[in-house]
Amino acid sequence: MSSKQSKACHGLPAGQKRLSFSAVPGPKRPKPTDPGGTGAPRPPPPLQQHRDASGSSFTRCPVCGAQVPLLCINLHLDAGCVDLQTTGAATAAGPSGARSRPPGPAGHGTELQQPQGRGQGLQAAGMDHPQQPQQPQQQQHQPQKVAGVAGGAAAEAPPQAPSEESTDRASHQTALRSGAPATESLLIVAADCGDGQAAPSDAGRSASPLRAAEAALALPPPPPICLADGDGSGAGGGGGAGSRSAQGQEPGLAAVPLHPMFLPRAAARESGGLKSGQSCGERTARRDEVAAAVHLGVLTGSGYEGNGGGGGGGGGAARGGASSSLVEGGGLRMLRPVPHPSLDGQYVVSEFVTPAEEAELLALCDDPVLQPPWSPWSGQTYANATAQRTRGKRWGVLPDYHRRGVAPLEHPLPPLLRLLAERMRARVGLLRRQSFHPNEANAIDYRASRGSWLRPHVDDRILSGDLIVNLCLAGAAVMSFGRDKDSKAAGGRAAAPAATDSSYRQLPPGQQQQQQQPLSRDEVRVLLPPRSLQVLSRAARYSYTHAIAPADLLDERRVSITFRRSELRAFEKPG
Ligand SMILES: O=C(O)CCC(=O)C(=O)O
Ligand SMILES: [Fe+2]
Structure with a gap:
């Protein structure tokens, strides 16, 4: 790991891990033995890890003590220490002599996700390097569970499932038909995944252990995000889901993130798009103007949050808000293009x-x-x-x-x-x-x-x-x-x-704004x-x-x- 990487990952909460974004193997961990040889029982570190002969990583669950594929530990914890071996999800990845790797977050170079013959050397080698600091805005709500299930289902079963695009449009029309007020009609509703859970049949339909694990562990649905009334005065925080349905959202319909086009100024700032203290007054004024122009809807309480943030769903919050798409256990979920x-x-x-x-x-x-x-x-x-x-x-x-x-x-x-x-x-x-x-x-x-x-x-x-x-x-x-x-x-x-x-011709800064047609x-x-x-x-x-x-x-x-x-x-x- 380079010094830059170390810095980027410094000071992270104990027990949280981020998959390395680097092709360089991470440092080897010491074996959890008692070096002093005193025989005195030593509490195990929060997440001991070991690799089997195939290189798969396992860890001892700090709650139930079971050996769990490292990449499944958060799912395991979320599901109340479900024994993955009984789900069939990890049968190929047991701690002893398993040949296949356990299911892992897609896109991190795990064998399950890599196309044949590609990505050699892109293994998630640094699974043991610490996790990044949490982003405050990413702890507040978790629309990703819903989005992920929807996106994943569409991607995994193209013949049965409508395409993402057609689902989006049909869902949007559903929202419009439901008679929602104008601002609410901006909400894009995922009608086919309202319960936020993978259908049980998904496990049987998909040969992928990854999908089977997701289906078997079916996490509780997260609260959907919701829109306030047009004046932005809606209920905040966790009250969002309830208040939204109280406003007449069809039961069983779950919201997905809004397109950034509708990102209000305050939420944009929260999401990191508009950083305070970075710009001169002129640019700040310009940002406000732009934000006003794109502000067509307001999210309640938690503000806007994207697909990847808060990826842990309810379980994410329980384990301290693991929120990155690269955070281990942050999910095997699909990211939803809005x-x-x-x-x-x-x-x-x-x-x-x-x-x-x-x-x-x-x-x-x-x-x-x-x-x-x-x-x-x-x-x-x-x-x-x-x-x-x-x-x-x-x-x-x-x-x-x-x-x-x-x-x-x-x-x-x-x-x-x-x-x-x-x-x-x-x-x-x-x-x-x-x-x-x-x-x-x-x-x-x-x-x-x-x-x-x-x-x-x-x-x-x-x-x-x-x-x-x-x-x-x-x-x-x-x-x-x-x-x-x-x-x-x-x-x-x-x-x-x-x-x-x-x-767009280059003009002195003062004139640029007036030239915007x-x-x-x-x-x-x-x-x-x-x-x-x-x-x-x-x-x-x-x-x-x-x-x-x-x-x-x-x-x-x-x-x-x-x-x-x-x-x-x-x-x-x-x-
Ligand atoms: O900066 C961007 O996001 C777009 C760049 C682009 O359009 C291009 O490289 O063709
Ligand atoms: Fe371009």
Whole structure:
């Protein structure tokens, strides 16, 4: 583990563990023996671990004393010390001589989740390194259980289950039909997973021990999040579920997170998107203005919380609010991409990475030693000059937008980014279904003080695949989408700048705001909080330009990492 990683994980509550985001094996743990040989009984440390011959990790349950696969300990505890061996979930992973690994959180490089032949060396080697500090806003409610079950079911049983998108739309219509007030109709309701529990038949239907474990352990449903009335005066905190149903929500319907478009200012601040004390007065005023613009609904009490946060459901709170998608036991749940209500194909997965991982990713980008010499954090390296007054770097295959081809891979995606790609497939049904295997990534370093901005563009329709995935780090921004005039002629290179391009021309900071033109109904603005993942598909991918105006950088720094799949392609034009 690097010193940076150590720092990121320092001072974590005892007994909580975070799966390592690093490919470097963690330090070996001492065996729990009595070194003094006195024979005096010594209380075992909270979570002893050992590995069997196959390398699987087990731990002794501090409550019932059973040997439990390490990755199941929180599920085990949540379920009141259910014996995993009787569920059939861990029969292949017993402490003695088991060959298979126990079920583990997807996307962490466990064997169960890794596609064949990929991700060697991306094992969750540092399962024993300590967990990151809890995020206060992540302890308050747990919509993820519901979201996870819904997403997971859809992903695991595509023939039976409606697609995530169709479920979203049908559910939204259900909400509308129920006669909810206008603000409430913004609530997207997961009608098919209202009880928040995996159907018992899931266990039989799925051959996956992972799914079987989830179904067998069926945790109690978490309280759904709820919306207040339009004035934001609804009940707070844990009263949310009750008050929401008292307001007339159909029984059995559970809410899923709102799209960040509806993120109110206070909640945005809580979620880390808008950091106090970071910005100058001008930018603060701008943030308030933006927040007001995107504020179409208000969450009660707990505020907005994304998919990944609070992932432990009720059990998470009981064990101290384990809240990260990478926190061990934080769940085997799917992360739910929240679709934009009007921009087809645009989704946001909130809290896709934890703050500690965010720091690790930024360190990867910034590290002067790890920095790849072929793509330094300097100058403008984004080939089509879409990102202005930024710094950039890229990994993977090399699309050449001028010669119209994709050159072979010279420098593979670093392990950290491959691990992220694994997680995307493992935990985001949308990306799993489309088997998203990015082979290129580019990072952009935006600085508000430098006047950074992103020109309206459509990512190359020929050279890059159907999915564009942006990971947002360090700061928040509002991305503007505009219907692309050239989208009908989607046969060639990246679209020409949209008509709104002039409004993004670089201007002195004082004038930038006035230059923001009002959005037409074909234009959509979306708040992208840090640590979120944005997926662009369908219309959002092909028929809309996306851009970030200088004044829409809501914090001093924002870094994005964009993942794409670009197939090798001979150059059409000479160099
Ligand atoms: O910064 C972002 O989130 C988007 C970057 C982007 O659109 C691109 O690299 O093509
Ligand atoms: Fe783009």
